[in-house]
Amino acid sequence: MYSIDNSQQLFNRAQQSIPGGVNSPVRAFKSVGGTPLFIEKAKGAYLYDADGNQYIDFIASWGPMILGHAYEPVVKAIQEKAVYSTSYGAPTALEIEMAELIKSMVPNVDLVRMVSSGTEACMSALRLARGYTGRNKFIKFEGCYHGHADAFLVKAGSGLATFNIQTVPGITAGVSNDTLTCAYNDLAAVEQLVAANKGEIAAIIIEPVAGNMGCILPQPGFIEGLRKICDAESIVFIFDEVMTGFRLAAGGAQHHLNVNADLVTYGKVIGGGMPVGAFGGKREIMEKIAPLGNVYQAGTLSGNPIAMIAGYTTLSELKNNPSIYTELEQKTVYLRDGLHKVLQASGTPYVINQRGSMISIHFSDHPVTDFATAASANNELFKKYFHAMLKRGIYLPPSAFESWFLNNALTKEDLDKTITATAESLQEI
Numbered sequence: 001m002y003s004i005d006n007s008q009q010l011f012n013r014a015q016q017s018i019p020g021g022v023n024s025p026v027r028a029f030k031s032v033g034g035t036p037l038f039i040e041k042a043k044g045a046y047l048y049d050a051d052g053n054q055y056i057d058f059i060a061s062w063g064p065m066i067l068g069h070a071y072e073p074v075v076k077a078i079q080e081k082a083v084y085s086t087s088y089g090a091p092t093a094l095e096i097e098m099a100e101l102i103k104s105m106v107p108n109v110d111l112v113r114m115v116s117s118g119t120e121a122c123m124s125a126l127r128l129a130r131g132y133t134g135r136n137k138f139i140k141f142e143g144c145y146h147g148h149a150d151a152f153l154v155k156a157g158s159g160l161a162t163f164n165i166q167t168v169p170g171i172t173a174g175v176s177n178d179t180l181t182c183a184y185n186d187l188a189a190v191e192q193l194v195a196a197n198k199g200e201i202a203a204i205i206i207e208p209v210a211g212n213m214g215c216i217l218p219q220p221g222f223i224e225g226l227r228k229i230c231d232a233e234s235i236v237f238i239f240d241e242v243m244t245g246f247r248l249a250a251g252g253a254q255h256h257l258n259v260n261a262d263l264v265t266y267g268k269v270i271g272g273g274m275p276v277g278a279f280g281g282k283r284e285i286m287e288k289i290a291p292l293g294n295v296y297q298a299g300t301l302s303g304n305p306i307a308m309i310a311g312y313t314t315l316s317e318l319k320n321n322p323s324i325y326t327e328l329e330q331k332t333v334y335l336r337d338g339l340h341k342v343l344q345a346s347g348t349p350y351v352i353n354q355r356g357s358m359i360s361i362h363f364s365d366h367p368v369t370d371f372a373t374a375a376s377a378n379n380e381l382f383k384k385y386f387h388a389m390l391k392r393g394i395y396l397p398p399s400a401f402e403s404w405f406l407n408n409a410l411t412k413e414d415l416d417k418t419i420t421a422t423a424e425s426l427q428e429i
């Protein structure tokens with residue numbers, strides 16, 4: 001009998017000490033309802049909750065665990081490094097090796113700075129773009145999420161879309177007035193916004209393949225059009241690759257889309273499950289960062305040895321075994337095609353968006369190409385689907401506004417089980 005009594009007890013206890021019982025809102029199951037599962041351990045493609053239930057994991061810690069959980073070389077590297085202390089607050093050779101590895105995988109990154117989260121990476125990149133151009137305004141896209149720094153929490157995706165938070169208390173007009181927004185894939189709207197704010201826009205920041213409103217793909221010519229606008233208007237083009245970086249390809253979305261950004265931000269995979277973010281790009285821009293320039297940015301634990309060795313080992317595995325990307329894409333395409341079959345058979349209106357190992361199902365009878373179309377899908381049905389799958393041992397992201405993330409430990413059997421569970425769930429709900 002499927003029981004989650006221990007998770008329920010832990011959740012009740014957690015809420016006495018932690019806001020909402022979680023340390024990040026999207027984990028609370030608030031948008032899908034029910035009790036968030038408290039995970040006790042994980043290995044490969046599987047999570048095990050506090051009641052001993054096993055789940056096939058399609059969250060992968062929201063992206064980082066691309067090689068699978070408890071990947072031996074990463075675990076071993078952390079164990080070996082930890083005995084020499086966990087942080088020094090001084091430069092280390094390992095940080096040089098990490099920077100050189102990133103540069104070898106992403107050739108247009110001349111300089112890179114390590115931080116401890118994707119939020120830090122994106123907020124630092126925006127400050128840098130403003131410091132470099134002397135301009136204040138920037139453009140982001142509705143439904144994109146660039147972390148929880150004030151300037152980005154305007155029409156953002158991920159948890160804000162999940163909880164339908166349109167305006168976040170605590171963010172001043174002074175901050176949000178400089179945040180301009182457009183619909184994803186609407187190049188004409190960007191052109192109009194740029195013309196209306198001539199010479200005032202420091203940056204355009206985008207998720208080159210969006211994952212925070214479910215998976216949303218750039219329409220042909222969209223990203224290329226943004227690059228042209230940035231070139232013509234001397235606007236810094238920032239790729240937020242916290243999700244896509246080192247996941248879509250070794251060179252991330254820049255390689256995958258064959259478009260170079262001026263600055264790129266990283267997180268998730270780059271830390272192999274440890275708290276790591278990074279921002280990097282053109283030397284002439286990055287040289288404005290302290291201590292070289294006056295755009296200040298800092299971090300006590302930036303580049304700490306444990307985070308670096310976890311990230312370095314993960315990225316090395318990916319760089320030295322490029323077939324991992326082919327395998328991941330093949331597994332995702334296999335899953336996509338299997339889901340197409342059972343969804344078509346069910347007669348339920350749906351759309352599947354997929355690129356590389358990012359995929360999402362939208363219960364919609366029209367294409368999902370931006371936040372508005374993602375939000376107009378039947379997300380009530382998604383909630384029922386989520387729980388029907390969970391009961392069958394398939395752990396999907398607990399929100400219709402999140403991309404699924406495949407990890408390379410998934411087997412064909414796991415994918416077949418997921419496809420079968422979808423067929424059964426659609427009959428049940």
Ligand SMILES: Cc1ncc(COP(=O)(O)O)c(CN[C@@H](CN)CCC(=O)O)c1O
Pocket residue numbers: 024025026027062117118119120122145146147148158159207211212240241242243267268277402
């Ligand atoms: C494209 C993109 N940019 C920046 C961030 C922020 O990264 P973090 O600060 O959470 O490390 C994220 C974080 N993603 C969410 C999930 N969609 C993290 C999960 C959470 O908030 O708990 C991101 O997807």
